[in-house]
């Protein structure tokens with residue numbers, strides 16, 4: 001287990017397009033585990049490889065419910081339906097929060113860590129997380145999509161007190 005260094009706002013890697021993965025080897029498996037550990041350490045629900053400085057198309061998600069952990073390689077949204085206006089943050093922007101429009105439902109195709117093709121039908125928070133993390137792979141960060149006037153800069157502690 002290893003915690004990787006996160007990349008933060010202003011780091012140009014966050015606006016680059018990540019590359020397709022053509023080989024699932026031990027190094028990639030180690031990266032996936034490290035991403036999971038790093039996400040858990042910072043209480044995130046998702047993390048994309050560019051956020052730890054790796055320009056590869058791999059994301060991890062954990063909604064902290066049974067069966068809600070995902071490691072997805074080369075994920076693609078093949079279908080989107082509806083819209084939800086959601087509060088959002090990002091581990092690469094620790095003090096920023098805002099409202100973003102995300103699809104209400106998505107269907108995603110990807111490979112799992114064994115290289116098997118998987119298809120995920122997601123709605124609500126999982127659809128939001130998939131959309132957010134797949135955006136990262138395309139160099140799109142949530143602050144670019146935030147609804148005008150809703151971006152707040154606040155420490156996570158102050159934000160928790162408000163709730």
Ligand code: CO
Pocket residue numbers: 089090091092132136
């Ligand atoms: Co993010």
